[in-house]
Amino acid sequence: MQACVGDGEKIETKPNIIYILADDLGYGELGAYGQQIIETPNIDILASEGMKFTQHYTGAPVCAPARCVLMTGQHTGHAHVRGNDEWRARGDVWNYQAMFDDPGLEGQRPIPDSIVTIAEILKSAGYKTGVVGKWGLGAPGTEGVPNQQGFDFFYGYNCQRQAHTYYPMHLWKNNERVLLNNKMVAPHSQLAEGADPDDPESYADFSLTDFAPDLMHEEALKFMEQNSDQSFFLYYASPVPHLPLQAPKRWVDHYTKKLGEEKPFTKGSYFPNQTPRATYAAMISYLDEQVGDVVKKLKELGIYENTLIIFTSDNGPTYTGGVDAAFFDSAKPFKSEYGWGKGFVHEGGIRVPMIASWANKIKPGSESHHISAFYDVLPTICDILDIPDPKNTDGISFLPALLGKPQRQHEYLYWEFPANTGQQAVRMANWKAIRKNLFEGEMDIALYDLEKDPREQDNVAAQHPEVVREMAAIMKKARTAPGTETFKMAALGDTEVEQ
Template sequence: MKPKYGKFFIISLFLTLYGCGNGPENNSEKPNILFILIDDMGYGDLPTYGNTEVDAPNINRLASEGLSFSQFYVNSPICSPSRVACITGQYPSRWGITSYVHDRRANKERGMKNSLDIKAPTIAREMKKAGYYTAHIGKWHMGGGRDIADVPLITEYGFDESVTQFEGLGERYLAKFETLDLGDDPERPDLEKQSAALGRGKVHWIKRENFTKIFVDRAIEAIKNARKENKPFYINVWPDDIHTPLEPPGDLRGDSSRHARFLGVMHEMDRQLGRLFDYIREDPELSENTLIVLTSDNGPDAGVNKAGNLKGHKTQIYEGGVREPFITWHPGVIPEEKQGTVDTQTVFSAIDLLPSFSAIAGVANDRDLQVDGLDVSSAITGKTSLKRQKALFWLRPPDRPGLFGNNDPDLAIRKGDYKLLMDVD
């Protein structure tokens, strides 16, 4: 007996085979996401956040065409745990990273892991579920470097390609210093040499002043690679500017004082990021379908840059250590009346990025994925301001009780309009 197939069944089968895959028609509708995480930039370091000394016309333009936020928080006032929160959607203490990842001895003494657990959720893995091309360009600092080579490569966390600097494994760029003043970071040349000796990736030696330029070049290459594969992209661009040592190009060094060099590094970083913004802006397809997010990993280095009118700086859980500039740009999505404005109502943090980016990318809801953050995609795309109901928590890096001050509080919680700081005992 011949099977009888109804018209509805045939149509359904056709749609299943040809209409529901990861074909170019579906992928072309998914927005590209470019996530820029600047190193050690304070709340008061950008003109759009009140700085009158810094020359950053390209980031200024991004803000004027996009949407800025005044109440965005990172989840730690120091690099490694802050970055863990950014990519996992979880508090970094869940993964045993509570301060910056150092060498084996120092990590063991502080009860810390040598790297982010390979089992941790990551934004990149979530993006790949939705058919994205993924890349990490720039500083990592979640494992690898110093005397640690037996940890996962960056690509093992869900990235199709990666390139980093001395605080990560895989292909990396290391700094040749002409140096003005290594008093800013005297151990840095030795750390570069240690990284080279570890192997596990091709090494390029370049001038310190050229790092952001190279990372922008590589980001543009990654965009081209994604387009060759006809996929939307999720790309981290994480410069290690404006972290010390401060070494801008010669024409931007001013009187070579620490402050002059900081201003020079900020301007050069802005100049290079401007090339990336223009590359996207000048391509009609990219400009209509790319979300750019720009923020920083923690507050300013004391004595180098500024947290504006906020108390505290890097390593401290006062506002100046954990509250950061946050700018989004997506002309085809952010309402025109919101462009160039500041959202002063939405309170959110780095742990919210994974669920928010996943929602924007149309990642299918995974009930087994446990994150601490919330989906705030409607706020970062300018649809609405959100009143946060869920509390935010902070832990001061336990090895930093008095790096830049004495008796800093150990713990903090923000709920609604109130923030409580306290000691463990």
């Protein structure tokens, strides 16, 4: 079987596909995207040998819905998961000891088995499928676990809350818990009373024995080795650089020397940290090092040239837990402070870096300004395999863009987010429309011209009423009411909304 693209050029079928998803990595936190402080040489090389996308978007401004959009090819107007939902009806889901004692309290609300995922498509096409890292789309024992959603292999965090420490008590391997050599230090613990914040020993509880990102990375490389003689799909959903601030000492020391003395982070969410800026930079360089390991392993196995690598992030940079997004200009050229980055549908929250590398297919050092989103990944994979898209996808294949061919464009991109006051957004050509405060019943639309105003500072809705009317119509037609009460918004006509 061969796939035809654009003018009839045939490409080899069944390339290996590795999709690396960083967690909370900002648009401006890679050297290839202008970062001046944090060193990312391996990802920068990936960009120089492949294609950098400048107008790629996540499916949502936070973890779970972004991953649901990616896996299902449906934007958040249709996706089953539209926000982070900890499924509190089960019990005390934020009690980490209780979760350890009862795995039924772990995890998030599951995606239904009836929804077709990328992994199921690839598995049916003969691929070996694996996910390593953070899942967040179905608690243990539910139909939403990776092994019920098309993945042959899973290793990592099932639960997003568990991923709030890089030294957990356990990880999951397929449907079995793997106990780690770490004591219970509940995420969001603080310094002991009376502890000296300038004494490294005060932070001993936050650097234990088994570092989960190391263990997961070993499993990712092993999965590649074990399946190098067949086509495989590896979804490498790294938890890095999501909080808490924890990184290998060698990288922290590197940035401590580079950045100099700084004030400890001791009061706030997540874990305390003596050198917060150095540790955050260390986390990203550590992730970059792992990307370099993946490429090196592909070359050692002799399969690099038949592997499509996509690197991106699930949403924009965070604003809490000791992260200094302003210092690193993490969402540059967009705003990254609270209200503009993670958790919000402004550009800093949803525009993400995306780099695609595929030897002899993608032109080295190329750049695409094609407007695309997470829900385009599924139809792109279907295009590579020359099979029909599922009927309910909202995406468009960007394979032509990867190969330098004429590319079909979206009429619009759509987001809704039932959190942080309730939000909607539409991207149509250079126009960006946003609604906020939907929980308060506000339906006003702010309109921005991203070509002239990428930081969304000048609301031009009053000058373009015809565009506002068109955006309002899209916001109405692009969605269906969610099936989960938690995600309903009364202002949009959803009924029986839980308050």
